[in-house]
Amino acid sequence: MEITVTINGSDHASDVEPRTLLVDHIRRTVGLTGTHVGCDTTSCGACTVLMDGKPVKACTVLAAQADGSEVTTVEGLKTADGLHPVQQAFTDDHGLQCGFCTPGMMLVGASLIAENADPSDDEVRWAISGNLCRCTGYINIVKAIRTAAARVAESSNGS
């Protein structure tokens, strides 16, 4: 079936099988491989993308369901102004090790700080509790998201 999905601001029209999962569409048809697959059961969140601004697990959404939607993947976080604050904070605070969960974690973080300018440690932990990390023990992920929030708040106060 014919679908058009806006991914990171560009329209992608394609003919997909109804069963094509959004994550496979993004990775194999569109060719953006920053979105990963880590499980089959909607448990790990490695495939997280923002669909119309909300983080969802792209392995449990059909590509056809995203027809007409705005999807943001990790490749869409950076703008002309540079890295997104969560990207910068993840490297500054050592929020990643192997990097496999990182795109999903950063997208959840970006979505959280868009809604909550000053999330507490518990609020960040709660927000990322649909995403698994096997390397970091989460501490530095939480720290990075809070750092990003603080920097965003600081720059908007300053402007």
Added chain:
Amino acid sequence: MFPARFDLVVAQSVGEAVEAKADAGEGGRFLAGGQSLIPMMKMRVAFPDTLIDINRIAGLGAIERANGHLQVGALARHAEVVASDATFGAIAAAAPWVADPLVRNRGTMCGSVAHCDPEGDWNSVLLATGADVVAQGPNGERSIPIAGFIDGAFTSTLGEDELVVGLRIPVPSGRSGGAYLKLERKVGDYATVAVASHLELDDSGAISAAGLALTSVNPINTKVADAEALLVGQQPSEELFAEAAELAAAAAEPRDDVRGSAAWKRQVVRTYTKRGLAAAAQQAEGS
């Protein structure tokens, strides 16, 4: 893992969806959030021939109070229930514990209710609060009390050509409180044991209405009617709740499994009933 092939019908109205379902027959399934169905299809334990996607139907996303009820539409996502100001008591208490934050962005409350997974949270909450499921078929709409809706594990009394279009949950008029205590092994896990409690108090502070239901400890979500009967008309007290907890523990028929022994699960039912009722009473007294 990848799903087997199927046909997809994108319905634009409830009428269209119901008609497509009737056409598809036994091999048809409605697709709302898909957070249970799509993984089952990927694991190849579910093989629908036709999926009828209802996500594009307008007007099914409401969470609002009307006519003394909380009405939840078929496309209201769990996350929206979490965020809603219209909820109360046990509904508000349970919502954050359904699945995980990302699944809640996609999964729907009605879809979860219709799935009738005995380890699902919502049906216990609906049993405790005395809700109705609103279904629409070719012959129009009907309301089904939740106790009559749940038919067994993963089966409901919904007609093959009916779609759950909403839920109607009575909003208590007086002082009320509720709780949902869930023992889960980690975020995103189904309940090992969960207890939904709902209490309403009259002017004297006595319990005027009570709801108590259990998750994951019976073949279906289970209402503990004898405990509810015991509670009504009594003043809330630790002793009363302990007595109700014994009835709840007796109503539970858990199994030994990898999550724990039956004896322990029954003990958790007992503990969570006591604590849940106490929390509900406290909330009601403060309301």
Added chain:
Amino acid sequence: MAAPTTPAEIGGIGHSVQRKEDARLIEGQGNFLDDIDLPSTLHMAILRSPLAHARINGIDSSAATALDGVLAVVTGDLMDQHGLAWMPTLSGDTQAVLATDKVRYQGQEVAAVIATDPYIATDALEHIEVDYEELPPITTPQQSLEEGAALIRDEKEGQTDNLAYTWETGDQGATEEAFAQADRVVTLETHYPRSHPAPLETCGIVADVNSVTGQATIYMTSQAPHAHRTLFAMVAGLPEQNIRIVSPDIGGGFGNKVPIYPGYVVATAASLLIGQPVKWVESRTENLISTGFARDYYMKGELAVTDEGRILGLRVNMLSDQGAFYSDAQPTQFRAGLFHVVTGSYDFGAAHIDCKGAFTNKAPGGVAYRCSFRITEASYLIERLVQNAAYEVGIDPAEMRLRNFIQPEQFPYETATGFVYDSGDYPTALRTALDEVGYEDLRREQAEARAEGRLIGIGIAHFTEAVGAGPSRTYDIAGLKMIDSAELRVHPTGKAILKLGVKTQGQGHETTFAQIVAEVLGIPANDIKVEHGDTDHTPYGLGTYASRSTPVGGAATAVVARKLADKSKKIAAHLLEAADEDIELASGVFSVAGSPDRSVTIQDVALAAYTNLPEGMEYGLEDVTYYDPPNLTYPYGSYIVVVEVDPDTGVWQVQRMVALDDCGVRINPMIVEGQICGGLTEGFAMSAMQWITFDDDGNCIGANFMDYLVPTAWETPRFELLATEVPSPHHPIGAKGVGESATVGSPAAFVNAVIDALAHLGVRNIDMPVLPDRVWAAIDEAS
């Protein structure tokens, strides 16, 4: 901590340099296995046995082969025609690649579909008919070794029972004597359950064999690409120079990506036969049910102690559940890994360990899951035993340890099992951690809480690890000595390329190894590119696991950098017209002793190495080192956990976790702490929830992330980290390895904390995972 000797802009040892690998990973530009998309790639899906034990009477793949998009269905018979139906394991056994005779565990590989698309390959699996004749499954090692148990390995010549191996170490006579002198014997029988490393990226391969040239380029999720190349050459009979293994960005390994799995062999054979690239990426279920599990040791430990709390001796009897094939990934001479370290941090004279392994109808594995070969099990046993001994003798568990520690002046210290610990200051470590946690106050709070009916527990583990395998006289894998290598070239502009035999899976080698070079030569770490993972472009090495990268590969890096420093000094002497022996090097500046104003930089020297040399010197600034470590290194730590247990439900919550680690010199403290936090989380996971079990039919329970429980940020405790720094005396930069310490040391601390909460009731053991129902049952039974 020692202060860094280089300025921040050079970023040598001791600087928390920001990671060089992050730039690509935070922009979604990593290159993981499944991201590799070669033209004409075919996709493989594997049909796996639904049964734990069954004879295969026939396989009909005709319907699958007939499907559109399916190129081939590979069965064991086809593999057998090429001599590839079986393959050797890393422990000297053989393992079925595709089953020809029987299936011996649920999830075993039976056939493989090669198709144009992964969805179609998966569809085709449903069209393969396998005629199974069910056989009784054996699901416990105890059952397996019973007289008359069905023979699992009936194909194996000379195998008449289900015994996989036996192993023993220590001095039995001396140990019996020690027990004869003891005032009491403290016994603990416990099961270290089966676990799985479950890196977030599953295992996979893209095999690209050119049927004309014979060149095999194999992209795979490999922690040990060089060793895998050699093993591929040996198993498949391919000429080694024609095999190039590329291990791309790896989404976590933790031991899971050390073995060679049947899927790799089948995909490579299929690519060879069809002449197109073949990709296979495991599903999560495949990963959990068929690839390298870890642990699964039934252990009985006995400690001989005096009434004063002195340990006299240790006796251990163990039975390991090996699954259907003995495929532990471990050094050849070590049948139960480095379990020798079970004597822990304590000074006593006698130990004896007796171990058996049994075949069962379960997946094979025995990988060192974030652990240096069975050290996790050993460390857990001794720390549980010592804690219990304290309760029995009636002294405080901290005091029990302090009374028995090996003292700083006793190093190097030879243990009763023959390991020579290189260094340590255990009393300082434990006292520092006790002070930080406020131990005495906590004990008071615990007593007060008990009086109110609340259950608080304080658990200690003081572990000692043995990592960095290892010295060539003792350590080899499949005959290959466990050395490792580094090759360093400094270019005319002063920028360098460092090539490694080890391979990162997230540990940050691209950063820390550059820092080692920066420390020695003074070239800024950011001017040093680190290459690894491609066997055609890096020197030989045994790979990254068992915390061996820094102890072995890191040592090689320091040594090769020193070789270049020596040559550089000679070049500097030439440039400065001074005597070689008068040249001093500090932070990249070569100066003449006594005349610090006469100096050149490493960049000057690098240019001179290609333009202006002393007579007779060979051009270039490049060298390679193969490092053979003289000993293992012995990191250690003191971990203290505080929990509160809900007596009504058995649910326990971590209140605090203080972790002191001594891993010697810390190259990049930020990365070291990151490793520790990750390891603590996995230790917590194993103690609380993360296990794989089986029902009586041999069905795996834990076959996906809904049943195999990996903690989220919500369950994971907060950690308070501390450090001491006793450098390894034999390592060139005094580092000891840290990637696994926390996973090794922490499970005992968590479990001891729960036991401690219930100790006054007489509770002495709850097996991991310490599930609430087990806690509640222990309370119920005790009271």
